[in-house]
Each structure stands twice: as C-alpha cells, then as structure tokens.
Amino acid sequence: xxxxxxxxxALAWLKITVFxxxxxxxxxxxxxxxxxxxxxxxxxxxxxxxxxWTLSFLLITLTITPMRRLSGWSWPARLRxxxxxxxxxxxxxxxxxxxxxxxxxDWTSIVNDIVKRxxxxxxxxxxxxxxxxxxxxxxxxxxxxxxxxxxxxxxxIYLIAVGGVVHYWWLVKKDITNPLAxxxxxxxxxxxxxxxxxxxxxxH
Amino acid sequence: xxxxxxxxxQSSEITPRELFYNRRQFIQxxxxxxxxxLFPQALLAGEKFxxxxxxxxxxxxxxxxxxxxxxxxxxxxxxTGKEDPAKNAGSLKTRPWTVSVEGEVLKPKLxxxxxxxxxxPLEERVYRLRCVEAWSMVIPWIGFPLAELLKRVEPTGNxxxxxxxxxxxxxxxxxxxxxxxxxPYREGLRIDEAMNPLTLLTLGLYGEVLPNQNGAPxxxxxxxxxxxxxxxxxxxxxxxxxQPVSSWMAAGPNEYGFYSNVNPAVDHPRWSQAKERRIGxxxxxxTLPFNGYAEQVAQLYAGMDLTKNF
Numbered sequence: 001x002x003x004x005x006x007x008x009x010a011l012a013w014l015k016i017t018v019f020x021x022x023x024x025x026x027x028x029x030x031x032x033x034x035x036x037x038x039x040x041x042x043x044x045x046x047x048x049x050x051x052x053w054t055l056s057f058l059l060i061t062l063t064i065t066p067m068r069r070l071s072g073w074s075w076p077a078r079l080r081x082x083x084x085x086x087x088x089x090x091x092x093x094x095x096x097x098x099x100x101x102x103x104x105x106d107w108t109s110i111v112n113d114i115v116k117r118x119x120x121x122x123x124x125x126x127x128x129x130x131x132x133x134x135x136x137x138x139x140x141x142x143x144x145x146x147x148x149x150x151x152x153x154x155x156x157i158y159l160i161a162v163g164g165v166v167h168y169w170w171l172v173k174k175d176i177t178n179p180l181a182x183x184x185x186x187x188x189x190x191x192x193x194x195x196x197x198x199x200x201x202x203x204h
Numbered sequence: 205x206x207x208x209x210x211x212x213x214q215s216s217e218i219t220p221r222e223l224f225y226n227r228r229q230f231i232q233x234x235x236x237x238x239x240x241x242l243f244p245q246a247l248l249a250g251e252k253f254x255x256x257x258x259x260x261x262x263x264x265x266x267x268x269x270x271x272x273x274x275x276x277x278x279x280x281x282x283x284t285g286k287e288d289p290a291k292n293a294g295s296l297k298t299r300p301w302t303v304s305v306e307g308e309v310l311k312p313k314l315x316x317x318x319x320x321x322x323x324x325p326l327e328e329r330v331y332r333l334r335c336v337e338a339w340s341m342v343i344p345w346i347g348f349p350l351a352e353l354l355k356r357v358e359p360t361g362n363x364x365x366x367x368x369x370x371x372x373x374x375x376x377x378x379x380x381x382x383x384x385x386x387x388p389y390r391e392g393l394r395i396d397e398a399m400n401p402l403t404l405l406t407l408g409l410y411g412e413v414l415p416n417q418n419g420a421p422x423x424x425x426x427x428x429x430x431x432x433x434x435x436x437x438x439x440x441x442x443x444x445x446x447q448p449v450s451s452w453m454a455a456g457p458n459e460y461g462f463y464s465n466v467n468p469a470v471d472h473p474r475w476s477q478a479k480e481r482r483i484g485x486x487x488x489x490x491t492l493p494f495n496g497y498a499e500q501v502a503q504l505y506a507g508m509d510l511t512k513n514f
Contacts, residue, residue: 039287040276040483041339104487109476117474170474173337174455175284175384 006075018079022086025053026093043101050094052178055164057087059185062161066192081137084157088134095127119170126163129156161186249298249415253408256346257327265332265482268341272483274415278335279436280384281370281377282417288379293416296376296437301421305353307442308363313356317421321407323356324348328411329404331427333434334466334495338488340480345425346408351399354443359395363443366398367391368424368435377437385451391435392448392462393426394504402427402500406434428497430464461514465505466495470514 006014029049032038038045061083064076103110113120133154135141142150165186169179279289282296301317315323326346334340354366372388374380380387397403404425407414414420419436426433432452442448452460459473468478468491479488494501505513 040272041286041481043481043486044339101486106488109479112476116471116476119474174280175382 004073004075011075011078014075015079015082019082022057022083025049025090043097047094047097047102050090050097051168054087054090054094055168055182057083057090058157058161058164059182059189061087062157062186062189066189069196070192085134085137088130091127091130119167122163122170123167126160126167129160129163133157133160158190161190249413249420251413252411253326253346253413255326256408256411257325259328259330259344263330263332263342265330265342266484267330267344268483270410273341273343273409274417276483277417278337278431279379279417279419281379281387281389281437283379284384289417292378293420295378296371296416296420298416298421301439303422303438303441305357305441305443307367307444308360309443310358310360311356315353320353320405320422324352326407329425331402331404331425332495333425333427333431334480334491336430336432336460336464336472336477338475338477338480338491340482340491342482344410345404345406346411347404347406347425349401350403350405350424351401353405353441354399357443359443362445363395365444365447366393366395367440367442367444367448368393368438369440369442370435371437371439386454387451388439389435389451390448391424391433391450393424393433394447395443396504397426397501400501400504402497428465428494428501430466432460433464463505463510463513465501465510465514466491467493467510467514469493470511 029038029046033042033046061080064080064083068074068076099105099110103113114124115121133156136145136150136153145153165179165182168182169176172179275290276286277289278286279293282289282292299317303315303317303320304312305315306312326348328344328346330342330344332340332342350366368391370389370391371377372380374387393403404427406419406423406425407421409415409418414423419434422438423436424434424438433450447462450460450462452464453462466477471477477491480491481488492498
C-alpha cells in the first residue's frame with residue numbers, strides 16, 4: 001500500500017473518520033442547543049452556523065479534484081460523493097432552519113424574500129439546484145444517466161458554489177472578511193480548473 | 205465543544221466557591237465604599253444607582269433578560285460579531301470622561317461625566333429597542349431627557365441639528381483598528397427630535413451603571429428609530445446648522461438614511477422590516493410604526509414622505 005493508492009481497508013477507515021468529522025459541527029450545535037448556549041438569538045446562530053458549514057463543505061468538495069491532480073493520489077476522489085452529500089445535508093439544515101425556525105412557514109414572507117432580497121434570490125436557487133445532484137449521486141443513477149450526461153449535470157456545482165458565496169457576501173452588512181475568504185478560496189479552486197482546461201485545449 | 209482538561213491543581217488546594225466569592229464581595233464592598241467616600245458619584249459599570257425614579261407607564265412587553273441585553277450587541281468599535289462587544293469592551297476606560305457640548309450654542313461647555321450624572325434627576329425608562337436587522341429587545345434604561353442637557357448650553361437659532369460623536373481610540377476600542385466604518389462613529393438628529401422628551405441621555409440600564417458593551421459611560425437612546433441611531437460612548441455633542449452625515453449613511457447611502465425611523469412599510473433593501481424577532485421569542489411579531497411610539501413622535505414628520513426620507 002502506498003499513499004497514492006490506499007487499500008480498501010485503509011480507505012474504509014478514512015471514510016469513517018471523514019464521516020464522523022463531518023458530523024462534528026452538527027454535534028457541536030446540538031450540544032450548544034442542549035446546554036442553552038446558543039446566545040441571545042439562537043435561530044440566527046443556527047442559521048449562520050449551518051450556512052457556514054454548507055459553504056465550507058462545498059469548498060472542501062471542490063478541493064478534491066485539484067488535490068488529486070496536483071498530488072497524483074487517487075483516493076481523494078473516493079471521498080468526493082460523501083463530502084458532496086454533506087454539502088446537501090448542511091444546506092438542507094440551513095434551508096429548513098429558515099423555513100421552520102425563522103419564517104415558520106410564512107409563505108408570503110418567504111416568496112417576498114425570494115423575489116425582493118437579492119441574497120435570498122441567489123441563495124434559494126443555489127440550494128434547489130443541490131437537490132438533483134444529491135438524487136443522482138448513487139451508482140445506479142450514474143449508470144442510468146451515463147458518464148457524460150452525469151458530468152454535465154454535476155458541473156452545476158460550480159454555479160451553486162458561486163451562488164452560495166454571493167449569497168453570503170450580499171447578506172453581510174459591513175464586515176466582509178468571511179465572505180471574502182470564501183470568495184478567494186473559490187477563485188483559487190476554479191482558477192486551477194481553468195488552467196487545466198486551457199492546458200487540455202492547447203494539447204489537442 | 206467543551207474540551208475537558210486534566211486539572212493541574214489538586215482539588216484540595218482549590219478555594220471553595222463560596223469562600224472565593226465572599227472574598228471578592230468583600231473586596232468589592234470595601235473598594236466600593238472607599239470610592240464612594242472619595243467621589244460620591246464615581247460609579248463604574250455594574251454598580252447600582254441609588255435614587256432612580258421608577259418608570260411611570262408600564263409597557264405591556266416583557267423585559268429582555270439582562271444577560272441577553274449585555275451579551276448580544278452591535279457595537280462595531282469592539283468587533284462586528286454580536287458577542288464581540290461583551291468580550292472586548294473591557295478595554296474601554298470610562299473614567300476620566302468628558303463630553304464637549306459645542307457648536308451653535310451660547311454656552312458651550314465641557315462636561316465631566318460625574319457632573320452629567322448629577323445634572324438632572326435620573327429616571328428609569330422601559331423602551332423597546334428595534335435593530336435595523338429585524339430583531340428587538342425591551343430594556344429598562346436609566347437617564348434623563350437629552351433636552352435637559354441641551355437647554356443648559358442654550359442652542360442658538362442656527363442649531364437645526366445635533367451631531368453625536370463617539371470616542372475614537374483604537375487602543376481602547378480594538379474594532380477601530382479595522383476600517384469597518386468611518387471612525388469616529390457619528391450620528392445625528394434633527395433638533396426637535398433631540399429635544400423630544402422620549403430622547404434619553406442614558407447612563408445606565410437595569411438599575412446599574414451602563415455596562416461597557418452597551419455604550420458606557422454615556423449614550424443616547426432614541427426609541428422610535430433603528431438602534432444604530434442611538435450613539436454610544438459619546439465624547440462630543442455638536443449643534444449644527446446642516447444635516448450631519450452619519451457613519452452608516454456614509455457606509456451605505458441607499459441602505460441607511462438620516463431619519464431611520466422604525467417603519468414596517470419601508471423595507472431595508474436587503475431584508476423586510478415588516479416583522480421582527482423579539483429576543484427570547486420564537487415567532488416573529490409585527491413591527492409597529494415608529495416602534496410603537498407614533499403617538500409621541502409621528503407629528504414630527506407630518507407632511508414628509510417617509511419612503512424618501514427613510
């Protein structure tokens with residue numbers, strides 16, 4: 001076994017470890033809620049935390065391909081589906097927090113938000129677009145769609161990532177430090193892909 | 205998540221909690237007593253006021269717990285996070301402190317904070333506080349009408365507006381090391397708004413001297429306007445002829461207007477103002493025009509287009 005190609009046992013352990021680590025933010029939030037330690041505005045705290053981790057997992061997922069290419073390791077790709085599903089998981093929690101805790105099914109307010117508030121106008125479709133990607137994440141769906149179509153569909157993730165970062169940027173009142181950090185990371189991750197793509201074009 | 209550390213001190217060596225607090229209490233009491241002997245009014249954050257006239261009319265609203273009032277604050281001088289001020293405001297020194305009242309006045313004066321504490325009888329006022337971010341609290345403030353101070357400096361006929369300038373000292377206010385806003389923080393009111401009996405020059409809350417994170421040692425509270433209009437840690441009050449430009453107006457002219465009256469009908473460009481979340485409540489409640497103080501202040505804006513003058 002080399003670090004380039006982990007054997008199945010090592011990979012299984014790695015997957016379990018990543019899975020448990022990915023649940024850590026949720027556990028922390030749950031514990032804080034249990035100990036009444038979410039501050040004066042718990043709903044805001046839950047919204048912010050789930051949103052933050054959605055974007056974080058999105059960026060982590062987008063790191064997989066560049067990491068594989070730059071390092072030559074093959075195993076990171078084996079973690080990509082799970083990480084992608086965690087994007088959907090935290091995104092769903094974020095959306096449900098808004099729907100249930102924040103708006104409590106006030107559909108008029110929700111529609112108004114989607115139409116009138118630019119940060120929700122971009123955030124809402126970004127979340128909705130995650131749904132087909134989650135549904136088509138199984139091996140069976142991959143086969144049914146065929147590799148090429150599947151890849152085309154899943155390249156939506158780039159649009160979703162841009163939408164997510166813009167959502168965060170537009171919602172912040174003044175201090176854009178955090179959204180700026182996400183934007184820069186995303187720019188680097190997309191930039192690497194662009195370089196590989198351009199190199200591919202030149203070769204042909 | 206709490207990380208459990210192995211205690212490096214033997215448990216037998218730890219002072220029992222009760223004893224520890226008794227000792228602290230004793231030090232506080234003696235320190236307090238000697239301070240009071242030296243300066244009868246030299247009150248510091250956390251100390252209780254004596255002789256405060258209790259609030260006359262009671263709001264039907266329940267008070268927001270002291271813990272929430274003092275741990276969830278927008279005070280960018282100490283950081284842009286809501287929990288930053290409570291964490292960082294310890295570096296603010298509230299003594300010595302002076303407030304210069306100047307500009308279009310016959311008798312400009314530099315007031316010492318201890319003089320301001322005695323300037324007029326202190327009253328408790330229970331006000332709703334509506335933040336522009338659509339959350340709200342109910343807070344028992346302590347102070348006296350700003351008009352009491354302004355009358356003493358005798359504004360001239362040219363005094364059309366009042367500008368409040370907060371402390372600018374990045375050493376004491378670490379948030380000022382970043383350019384999140386144009387420092388010092390500036391706010392303003394029209395002279396009739398400033399003279400309105402609801403506008404409170406505020407020195408305390410919950411019977412205590414203002415905690416640092418709530419704008420110590422002296423701030424204004426303008427309950428019918430969004431929270432950011434109520435300038436904190438004020439060092440200068442200028443009476444001026446022209447409408448001042450506030451820090452938030454400079455930061456986002458299409459988002460923050462000079463008036464910034466609480467108005468459920470005029471949305472902030474990025475969120476609705478129709479409802480608000482009262483801290484401690486689950487369901488949002490409808491926001492009231494002028495934050496429920498329309499009876500006292502709506503006439504100040506008679507004939508004005510409040511959509512334009514937001």
